[in-house]
Amino acid sequence: MSNEKYILKGTIIHTPTPSAFEIIEDGYLVCSNQTVEYLGESLPEKYQGERLIDYTGKLIIPGMADIHIHAPQYGFRGLGMELDPDSTWTTWFETYSLPEERRYADLEYADKAYDKLISDLLKTSTTRLCLFGTIHREATELLMKKLDAAGFAAFVGKLNMDRNSVEGLEETTEESLEETRQWLEETATLYDHVKPMITPRYIPSCTDACMEGLERLIREFRVPVQSHLSEALDEIEWVKSLKPEIDFYAQGYDMYHMLGDEVPSVMAHCVYPTDEEFALMTQRKNLWVAHCPQSNLHSTGFAAPIRRYLQAGVHVGLGSDMAGSNVLNMFRIIADTMLAGKVYWACKERGDDPYAKKTYITISEAFYLATKGGGSLWGNAGSFEEGFAFDAVVIDDTSLADFNKRTARQRIERVIQLADDRNIVAKYIGGKQVL
């Protein structure tokens, strides 16, 4: 089926550029060889007779990329959004994340927990992901196997944590690097669309020796890398104390070629860049910021300077950061991107000027970030331009309707603000129907 040529018919909406939605009412979208071959208002003669799946009345949008999600944290989502006022940001991490991740040493537990995650992910608009696993090689390999079986395109990380972890979730530097090597050898070419991604959890979790070893593995296997950067003010202070030789946090990755110079790098959060850090980020053309608006608002009450990153040409995609957020639903993350953009503006730029020029993130920009912005990590994905991976999501928005005739533009606005898994009726990833 996956190499078959077929046609979807419906109201097609995507964002080839961030500045506006491109909308084709009652249009045709042709899949050939797992990619988009044609998009238009009418069906050319040459496609007559090909299989047509008629979604008239429904919306067809590109699949979305969740480029920062902690797979093992799905189970405890919704817990710990309130913590003791005297706690530091690490309290949540030590109370919820690490004890739960410890359980993934047990493959039986990993099996049922990852099954639940993937079954719920299938019902969402997400088609591509960058996932953090745990330090456990076997559980991470199991996660990759399940993602492949479900049809997702994904980069998956076995974590490295050779310091500052909790009892029962520890690895020595040697173990960490040895397991990572074995995992890379086993999975680098195992699947077509599910690939390993080097994942030092973040600087406080990895010794210099570990980072040096990972740098060697990156060069040897030419795999991309992901980590966390400048998420919280006290985290940044901690990094400075752990690595007094660096001037700013991002240098701690850049010195090991993990900031998007040699291989693609996804850095989650990037909420508090200094001017120096920001300047370096703009020079790294293989760097993607994974903007996690709901998580940032929950954990810090503040938001990343996304408008600045976009203006400087830094790649930006969106992440749920499950379970720093509570939802897999990328529509909600798009809506939260707009909302976080307003918080950034109100708290950083407006001051007391009631008529200050607004620099919000627009709805088409936020949609772009969730689709083509994050999708660009895979090359051509997240848009219906010719040659792009055929990732499509079909939406029945009947339940969101009111008693007014709404345009397609208004319908996608409402989908972004209101839709959940009940509205998703079909999903295609790389040409293959997975839902």
Next chain:
Amino acid sequence: MSNEKYILKGTIIHTPTPSAFEIIEDGYLVCSNQTVEYLGESLPEKYQGERLIDYTGKLIIPGMADIHIHAPQYGFRGLGMELDPDSTWTTWFETYSLPEERRYADLEYADKAYDKLISDLLKTSTTRLCLFGTIHREATELLMKKLDAAGFAAFVGKLNMDRNSVEGLEETTEESLEETRQWLEETATLYDHVKPMITPRYIPSCTDACMEGLERLIREFRVPVQSHLSEALDEIEWVKSLKPEIDFYAQGYDMYHMLGDEVPSVMAHCVYPTDEEFALMTQRKNLWVAHCPQSNLHSTGFAAPIRRYLQAGVHVGLGSDMAGSNVLNMFRIIADTMLAGKVYWACKERGDDPYAKKTYITISEAFYLATKGGGSLWGNAGSFEEGFAFDAVVIDDTSLADFNKRTARQRIERVIQLADDRNIVAKYIGGKQVL
């Protein structure tokens, strides 16, 4: 049925005080004469033989009060969360709210639109409401009739707008007051639990003559009042220019005894109080702030100083402010109260101090605001203390479970962050089962 004595069994959670949840696992809640007669871990001898409804395994919580909701705006929820950067806050209002409200001159339209709203409200945890209608007396009376028939307890307002409206949604001062008088005469004693509430939309919508006339009606009918206060910086500037004789916005209501001195008053938003305004608010013991966190974040990117109001003893309840927000779901509004509390802290109090003392709104405080905080407007409502109105919501949280045993405290945390109408299986208002 409504005067019958009966017993609910289940895991019962409420907040008699904001500081903590009170949790009774496998407890008993007795309804008698529409109020709570008993709550406890075991069932006293005298209730043996009374009808028992067994919700073992489910959570039973107090009904919630949505004390600021625009009933006619439900239809267009989700639209206009992004507007032109050059627009002022009134643009949204003039693009979406006013044109939609105009349609409620047509009773046939009002009939189907209000049916849809009430049918969806029934599925939520909301049991009590303060609603804004439109300027139309007949549509407002229809809304009241439908709310009564569905079993809700509600205050409902026919709006007054004798200036600064749009074509087709206008009334003269005389019409405004005359229609309001007729409406009060017709509905003041018509229903047991659905009552009229004087509703000048806000100062820019009402001339001095209108406000004076409303003041006379309030004194004559002894009805409560609701309006908007200090929602946006440019709105505040506008009020100042319209009423140069006042020193701050709240005075514009207080001079007409609409700020909670003689009758209860609900003021929505209260995001930007000056020190003088704040001081006056603390003196008005019949004043409730309707905190609308999602709406405030959407419209201003900022949040009201709820911690300050609570410390000063000002009553605070929660509002969806539909369609300034997109949801009727008060669980989401509770979660957004916590989130907005973090935004306020991060942007106003923390500054650059990474270890600054946190003054977030806790989860039990936010839950209290949604239940007893807003419920206190009706006297004893929103809690399971003896003598309180029997408003109860039964929740099946099976779909939110993971593979760990969770405490009742953890279950309510997850419900607040994750639950929607799919999790609500029964609802009681004033002793009557409505769902």
